[in-house]
Amino acid sequence: MRKLIIAIDGPVGSGKSTVARRVAQTLDYLYIDTGAMYRAIALKAIRGGVALDASDDLVTLAGDTHIDLRAQDGTQRVLLDSEDVTEAIRSPEVSQAASRVATVGGVRHVLVTEQRRAGHKGGVVMEGRDIGTVVFPDAELKIFLTASPEIRAERRWREHQQKGDAIDLARTLDEIRERDKRDRERATSPLVQARDAVVVDSTAMEPEEVARLIVMLAQRQAAEAV
DSSP, X not given: OOOOEEEEXXXXXXXXXXXXXXXXXXXXXXXXXXXXXXXXXXXXXHHHTOOXXXXXXXXXXXXXXXXXEEEETTEEEEEETTEEOTTGGXXXXXXXXXXXXXXXXXXXXXXXXXXXXXXXXXXXXXXESSIIIIIOTTOSEEEXXXXXXXXXXXXXXXXXXXXXXXXXXXXHHHHHHHXXXXXXXXXXXOOOOOTTOEEEEOTTOOHHHXXXXXXXXXXXXXXXXX
């Protein structure tokens, strides 16, 4: 059966990472979290004291950075210049910084090139905010995964609570709405639904349900492509 490129886009907190990982495991595909790449650049910028509004410096930084995504024990590990930063890039500070880094067109150009190289052979589940519109506009299956801002904020808040991060739910909701606005309004690769994407609202769905639906769609698409 033909191996597809599956693009999963959507706003922060919609469940993209969890769902994409489960779909990839079920189909024995490669899972690629493109957001982790922007987070890695943001982490390096923070560590190096590079201002988040210094576009030229961020582009230079991205060009001088090596990011490696590896599967290990069913999870994706993120290596930044050979250092495992899988946990470090998930802090609230890095999350906010990554959304600003992602607005820089030159940074996106560098990382999109890497993303296309990683997934062009198919057999990949790639998630982010512009996969079906920019990175792989010809992907055989495009999913736009969404949920209400309140549910997305609660999910993100619970994630941080489980890690021991003391963050406020109301503040998390404000940050979700701020990131949504930034993602939708950025000049380069804004968050938009691809015209041929299947919209899945996960507000009242468990990740397992969403993953099963996407696997079913992928299997149907692969069978029709034979």
